[in-house]
Amino acid sequence: MTIVTAAVLHARGAPYVLEQVDLVEPGAGQIRIRIHACGICFTDVGVQNYEQGLPLPQVLGHEGAGVVEAVGPGVTGVAPGDHVVLSYASCGQCVRCAEHAPQYCRQFLALNYAGALPDGRVPMHGADGPIAAAFFGQSSFATHVIAYERNTVKVPADLPLAMLAPFGCGLQTGAGTVYNSLAPAAGQSLGVFGTGSVGLAALMAAADIGCTPLIAVDRNPARLDLARELGATHTILADGRDVTAAIRAILPDGIDHIVDTTGVGPVIRAGVEALASRGQLAMLAVTPPGTEITIDPNMLLGGKALRGAVEGDADPQAFIPWLIARHCAGRFPHERLVTTYPFSAINEAVADMKAGKVIKPVLLMS
Ligand SMILES: [Zn+2]
């Protein structure tokens, strides 16, 4: 056991409490990582606040970045001292993993949400007993975690870990939905609905590809100003106006691609109505249970597609180093989205994120 500091969630909707807990030693195929930084994602906020059948007490956090401290038997891909970014876990053995689509792993829920390691051990223990961890194969709201070879991605040691942490989920999700799921050609039109960190990552990817017009839609005028700085050619303030009509005023034949990050039924419907023939809308938000979308099925004729995407259809081992290289080449300037906080200010960081004051808070553990 190693004594570590973790931000423990004891009840839904409660603030995190920083506590000393015991972390188990890495077993076969497992890795102990000293976490230097961890981004906060809206999935953390959702699990913190809404009952989804997950065990409590629990440690969340799934955008960890740090340095490998120890490896268990059989680990060959990383060694102590390696700088790494942590992403979601996958089994490596199912049909989806064999198709190089680990984001649709048949074991995805068990490996990312169950709170225990695949060998059955609960990774963390506090004064009152076991603490569910292994969230997204990490639980990185902590100074040290246990992860696996498949979700531990080696990164260059000369880059700041605080800037690399959000590649593990939010940036991968937004950028991957454009580069991998929609794969637009240069010169095709693309819209982004919702310009939080995931939406702005999608927008930067579309700008990198050369999509035009590139249209950002949001309720927050300040976010639309930033979207313009990051490459949007047009912005639409979602202040109750008809977004479909606003898009068709720019593109009378409709828009080729839309990334929806809102998960709001009427917004998705407005997007489908704005698609050009052969246009496609990818939705990536987790919506509350019971949400329904009504569309006229005729709207999908003309070769249009409405589809979902998880983690940007990205295999983290290939995509994260590729996207980091894009960043280093100046083609993915995500540092504009990041605000850092000391680990002890985790509750303030979450509050600022929910209030829209910051786009991508990143906690610093060291
Ligand atoms: Zn699998």
Ligand SMILES: [Zn+2]
């Ligand atoms: Zn996430």
